[in-house]
Amino acid sequence: MVLIVMSTGFLLILMGLYGSLTNRNILRMIVSFTVTNTGVNLVLISVGYMPGRTAPILDETVAVSEVAQRIIDPVPQALVLTAIVIGVGVTALMLAYAYRLYETKGTLDISQFTELKW
Amino acid sequence: MIKRFFVLALLFAMGLLFTDLLLSYTPDTELNSTALYYANHTAKDLGAANIVTAIIVSYRGLDTLGEVTVLFLSAAILVLVLPKGWRRGKRKPRILPSTGELLGTGSHLLVPLILLLGVYLFVNGHLTPGGGFQGGAIIASAALLLLLTNPLQPFSRHLFSVVESIAGLCFVVIGLLGIVYAGGFLDNRLLPIGQLGELFSAGTMPILYSLIGLKVGAEFSSMLINLSETKDS
Numbered sequence: 001m002v003l004i005v006m007s008t009g010f011l012l013i014l015m016g017l018y019g020s021l022t023n024r025n026i027l028r029m030i031v032s033f034t035v036t037n038t039g040v041n042l043v044l045i046s047v048g049y050m051p052g053r054t055a056p057i058l059d060e061t062v063a064v065s066e067v068a069q070r071i072i073d074p075v076p077q078a079l080v081l082t083a084i085v086i087g088v089g090v091t092a093l094m095l096a097y098a099y100r101l102y103e104t105k106g107t108l109d110i111s112q113f114t115e116l117k118w
Numbered sequence: 119m120i121k122r123f124f125v126l127a128l129l130f131a132m133g134l135l136f137t138d139l140l141l142s143y144t145p146d147t148e149l150n151s152t153a154l155y156y157a158n159h160t161a162k163d164l165g166a167a168n169i170v171t172a173i174i175v176s177y178r179g180l181d182t183l184g185e186v187t188v189l190f191l192s193a194a195i196l197v198l199v200l201p202k203g204w205r206r207g208k209r210k211p212r213i214l215p216s217t218g219e220l221l222g223t224g225s226h227l228l229v230p231l232i233l234l235l236g237v238y239l240f241v242n243g244h245l246t247p248g249g250g251f252q253g254g255a256i257i258a259s260a261a262l263l264l265l266l267t268n269p270l271q272p273f274s275r276h277l278f279s280v281v282e283s284i285a286g287l288c289f290v291v292i293g294l295l296g297i298v299y300a301g302g303f304l305d306n307r308l309l310p311i312g313q314l315g316e317l318f319s320a321g322t323m324p325i326l327y328s329l330i331g332l333k334v335g336a337e338f339s340s341m342l343i344n345l346s347e348t349k350d351s
Contacts, residue, residue: 010136056169089192
């Protein structure tokens with residue numbers, strides 16, 4: 001179970017990197033970056049998983065006394081919650097910059113932006 | 119061609135590294151010491167049923183403050199970067215085709231329910247899976263639905279900035295009160311902890327998470343509105 005999620009995450013990272021390195025269109029690169037982001041989140045979440053345990057929420061099924069034996073690691077989940085929110089902010093920024101780039105050059109092809117090329 | 123070869127070689131190397139990591143990975147059978155501390159102390163000390171919420175709002179509340187600041191910064195930079203055209207009357211308003219019965223009626227039905235779900239999620243953040251960030255994102259999805267129904271929807275920009283500022287200010291003030299009257303910055307034991315599992319429990323945690331929810335919802339909504347209000351959209 002854990003290996004499935006983790007390998008999916010690694011696969012998504014590789015797919016996202018491939019997409020962002022080979023595509024010339026800025027919008028496609030942004031989509032690839034979000035795919036990479038999702039992959040990293042999946043890997044992080046799967047690291048916190050432990051077989052046979054349940055979510056870190058105390059209710060009728062998880063008593064306070066046996067909580068250390070019943071729950072999975074809550075720290076990666078808190079980390080991923082943070083990472084998802086920051087990912088949204090980063091994506092919004094990338095889209096805004098892509099809009100401005102399109103406005104100045106009239107194209108989204110990254111090979112047309114040669115000002116910083118050396 | 120040679121460039122693609124380099125890309126593939128890089129990806130192959132990374133894939134080898136990942137496979138190595140994957141094959142050598144064995145899941146833990148015991149919680150590590152940090153997680154064990156959180157597991158054993160959350161219910162007793164803070165009275166929160168959701169341990170992830172306890173970590174985000176209380177134990178690592180300072181990080182959450184930083185995270186909310188990052189979100190605020192990206193929303194602010196979005197306003198700075200995107201040009202505003204027709205809002206200031208430089209361009210005459212666009213004539214849009216009618217939305218259609220289904221989307222119009224559907225959004226009237228769904229928007230209050232979506233808002234209610236968002237509020238429910240962040241008010242119950244210390245008890246159920248959910249919380250301020252998720253609830254805020256759901257509230258922003260209501261704004262997105264309104265924008266889809268009518269892209270020229272007049273949103274009160276002032277209201278969003280007021281909600282956002284007041285929520286952020288209250289968050290910091292409650293955190294500072296925690297230094298004076300409880301154990302430290304953002305300590306939730308400012309109010310009585312109460313019974314585990316009740317809505318009014320876990321001290322200031324539901325209040326703080328609701329503030330985060332309002333702030334995140336206002337920020338995401340204003341981001342969406344700014345993106346839809348660019349000059350040529």
